[in-house]
Amino acid sequence: MTDDSVALYRRLVETNSCTPEEQAGPDAGVCPACQRKTLHQICHECMNPQCPDRLIAFAAERLRISTETEVSWCLRDRYHVSEAEAAEIIRQTKETDHDAD
Ligand SMILES: [Zn+2]
Helix, strand or coil: CCHHHHHHHHHHHHHCCCCHHHHHCCCCECCCCCCCCCECCCCCCECCCCCHHHHHHHHHHHHCCCCHHHHHHHHHHHHCCCHHHHHHHHHHHHHHHHHHC
16 A cells, blocks of 8 residues: 555544445445445445444343443434434344344
8 A cells, every 4th residue: 555545544544434335345235124235245244333233232232231221321322313213222122132032
């Protein structure tokens, strides 16, 4: 890489200006959970930080150690979802947990 491209790369990382689609790469797949072309071309993980799959995985982890109120607050603060969206994510998380029993 030239000095210019290193500087550009640093700026992109620091300003976090690349989209989840750009992070996922030109051969990305379409994520079944969020319907965006954000499934990483190599690791097949969704790059969309607001993907319902990621939010549900996060909520499932937090619900083991926190109350629903705390998890709802955390989802809203960290992922910038609305209160209703947070409630829906928690509902889906509990449904998923119940299915696994
Ligand atoms: Zn996704």
